[in-house]
Amino acid sequence: MNLDPITLSVIQAGLQQVCDEMDLSFSRAAFSPVIAEANDRSDGIYAADDGSLIAQGAQGLPVFVGTMQYSTRTLIQMIAEGRAPAPKPDDIYIVNDPYLGGTHLMDVRFARPFYRNGEIFCWLSNTGHWPDTGGSVPGGFSASATAVEQEGLRLPPVRLFKEGKLDEEIFSIISSNIRVADQRIGDVKAQAAALMVGEDRLNLLMDRYGDETVTAAIAELRIRASAQMRAFISEIPDGTYPSTAYVDSDGVVNEPLKINLAITKARDELTFNFDGSSPPCMGPMNSVLATTLSSVYLAMRHIFPEVPISAGAFEPLNVIRPEGTFLDAVYPRPVSGCAAEVSQRIAEAVFAALAKALPNRVTAAPAGTSGNFALGGHDPARARDYVMYQISGGGYGGNADHDGLANGCSTIGISKAPPVEIMEQAFPVLYRKYALREGSGGAGQRRGGFGLEYDVELRRGEARASFVMDHGRFGPQGALGGADGAPNHVTVWQNGEPYTPVHLSKEQDIPLTPGDRVHVCTPGGGGYGDPFARDPEAVLEDVRLERYTVSQAREMFGVVLSGSPVAVDFSQTDRLRVEGANQSPAD
């Protein structure tokens, strides 16, 4: 069928609209603040035969950019093989098994077959992060889990809605196994209603343009997205681009986990080879394959945001399955850290590899951690137990256009952090400091952004602090001669004595009593380009704003400042920079 370019673009916009409306509907009706406020969810349309991605909501959480097609694909395969029940109209499947195309257990996927003329035309699916799915710790992020059973309830694909009706028996099993279950029915209904919105809108689109035209457009759009991505890839010189990135530890064994990546560009395709990465780990820092693939895709989308999310865009990206490494976890490896932490380190490896090839598009490494600090305890004043989560941002990497952004959100997320006032309303804590982390931005011609420093005190009752963060051992990487950003730093003050977690960025259940404090410094972004090439006036401005000290200006940027008010001593600066350049071996 021959499609005119207008119809093609109009149907593309129409499919996107269907997904965006599903996203909106899901967020607005959801109960869980993780979905409603943090938009930790995604909705899309997937092909009937293999689940490949047709369109996905523009405001979905980035880490889901690639996972949902694998989740839907696995479901289709299992149905074909008789391992999952066959669908009927108005059924909705629920599944959260990480090894079946998922992330971690908390990301619960719904899938609904979309029928036209009695046949499945495509699948409408969504993912939402539930606040809890059972397991050993509230919220599911156990830093010391060694098997998936400790992380929560694992659901194979079952039909939670059968011909439009909620299966109360399945739901009662779920609600008996999760915390704060009474509000989950609201999220279940919101998640299901979003798929119904999608069904209504997609039916309208197909009625208007005809099934044949829409089918042809979907096929053509896939080809076009592939062509667009290939055109961008063609800008990269042929060759192999290696990089490494490290996860601090798995939370159980205190050894760094290595991501070893080589990206090879040939013709108009990229091949991602993770050979030499660490083997599967004991603790929860394993990544399932779908998450590893999704991390590569989201990194590429950060680099080429112009290419719409679709299976066609992923086609020229060949990821060799990293079997035998911690990036291809199989049952029963624990995986709670894959969506929030390992994914970001994979993205960092992609950025680091391509920075030289695409210097105008790729930034130095961003903070790259979700900075998850959980405090669980009992508040005697309110006679109740609580779990508080403080997620936090960090500095972004310097880049060709700008210094890095301060306190940006995680690479894989788009969510806001909660205000201090809201935290203090809800929990028995008092923040003593919530500030820009001075000196943390990695030096460079364009410096990294600054991390966050906070200091929070327990006011009442006993509590336990847990951390799932990263970049405590090594700071985010600089690019093109830029220095690394400052590493993450956690200190727990117990009875006036400082304690540093053994794994630096990960530990579980550190006991606190009233007056104890948790002090966190999140990573600064990596610097971009030679720090000695930075405009001395820009360094002066940073010092004037107390972002760096006078001695940091000298040590990190080779800029000599003196006098009061401070000013650049240009001749001393020139001398220092020439000396410094002579000392560092030329490459």
Add this chain to the structure above:
Amino acid sequence: MKDAPSGQVVGVDVGGTFTDLVMLDQADGTVRLAKVPSTMDNQAFGVLAALDEAEANYPNLDLIIHGTTTTTNAVLERKLSKTGLITTQGFRDILELGRRTRPQAYGMTGSFTPVIPRDLRLEVAERMDAAGDVVTPLDEAGVRAAAETLLAVGCESVVVHFLHAYANPDHEKRAAEIVTSIWPNDHVTMGHALLSESREFERGVTAAVNASVQPLLERYIGRLTDELSGQGYGGEVLVMNGNGGMVSAKDVAREAAKTVMSGPASGVMAAAYTGRQAGITNLLTYDMGGTSTDVALIMGAEPAVSNEIEVEYAMPIHVPMVDVRTVGAGGGSIARVNAGGLLEVGPESAGAHPGPICYGRGGDLPTISDANLLLGRLNPAGFKSLDASSATGQVTEIFERELGAPLGLDVTAAAAAVIRIANTKMAGAIRMVSLSLGMDPRDFALFAFGGAGPLHAVSLAREMGVPRVVIPCRPGITNALGCVVADLRHDFVNTVNRSLENVDMDQVHDIFAAQTEEGERLIAKEPVEVRDVKRLYSVDMQFVGQTHLLRVNLPDAEPSREDLRRLFEEAYFNRFRVELENIHANLVNVNTSVIGQRAEMDLSTLIDPAGRKSDVAAAETGHRTVVFDDGPYDTPVFWRDYMPINMEISGPAIIEQMDCTTLVEPGDVARGDAGGNIIIEVGGL
């Protein structure tokens, strides 16, 4: 309240490009209009020029209502007064850290400039907790020292912003007292003063914006009133606020942040007023200009108002404002063929400079306006800056090269494709705005204004399933009209935040009563004639455990607990198609708006009745070929000012007027109404 005025009322709105004026003579109902270039360095000159063009007789003017972009531009361009911050120890970076986000979902780049730079943000020892209890007493000497430091470095205004001041403002008030005692002017803003709600970043930015535009607004309004009185004007000047209400010039600087986004708000107020007179009270407003398109929703002739507007990335201004959303496309949006061979329109824009190719200011990329020109929808003779044939020739050449050749289309088809895709995307974006406010666009009429709105309106309406389009008399000066017709308006929000079963309903009724009384008091104080005072009551509710709020409108100020529960559940079901029987509801906010309605104006006089011809054929000025979705039509062109007020025409037709062009597509029927509006029934739905 004064006696009924007999003089003239002037509405004057300063926009980015033009200053527009509507002058209404209340004695005989006649209207004069003016449109002059804006003078951005001192907007007062443009205002005076507009008054001169309208041949205003200054001593005879009764009232001037003014919309200004002074504060909006200052915020967006960060051309702010030097402002200091005195804040709680440990928290000086709140304004810079934001809520840890990034400007866009994809792309790890972007930057952010805080309203107040770090060296002017000083800390003092003090601390309240969330319950409003003192944890650390206020260091009064520290406050004085901080204020002296800020003065010494040349700050003109100052913000005192302490954690949890919404719960207990004692420290903020005492500190402000100390600062005021040594500060040489009135520009001292307390964090909790504009809106007393939790969330330190949003509250702090709101206060910081207020302080840092105060001196600018005060100076500007001072200059303007001086100039006006120099011309012999002895009346009041009222300034439009972003909530669609207005405030006396002498008071406006105190809450200067409320004037941000007042221009778009007054356009929406004009739409609401026009709709009310026309008997069409549910409207989606669609204001398309050169670089962007503003959309708002009006229900029951009342615009939706929000306290949570973010005017740009990480720039929340939490005061009540008409909820105007900006969607990407404008006449200058650029079309291109991407690397995958697909045609895209926007988000890049040629803006006002260089602008579309057809403006003749050096633009050389194809835009929406250029496509309209190629399709005959815009009159080539309308571009004064270029002679018609060479403009069209250049546009043709560029469309052929940039779009036609790579797509395999002829120039006309390429232009049609640009318009079709732009309309599809705009319709989708407007639909999302409507849905995010919980409304189905098909239940509304589309009210089109701005220079480009009426050109695209019927096509968008058809795409969204909207049955009717309203084109007011003067789409290009709608904001100025809003100044003339806008009501006096005061919005109040009190936070209760309790589960519905534990709410003290007497307390709720008391809040409504107190809000009403305060609103009535403020309106009585204004030197403006009011025809009627209207009171609107609503609550914001949610199910326990949710974070989003749903606004529930109430019939009166004394709802029972059962009323609130029932109305909330109805509203929730209508919105989400979800019933939740066993979950309890929270009552979060109690809201009252007190609205003083002004004198009626006959809108049909915006087009001189003497100029109208007796039949529609006499209004026809020519024919041209116009390309619509299904091909070219020989299309009659009408001059709007000649059309009889009760005219009726069937599409295709082009209706031209000084400030815009209206497109009526084949299958549509356009009729004039008593207010001088054109109401288009959209065909093919």
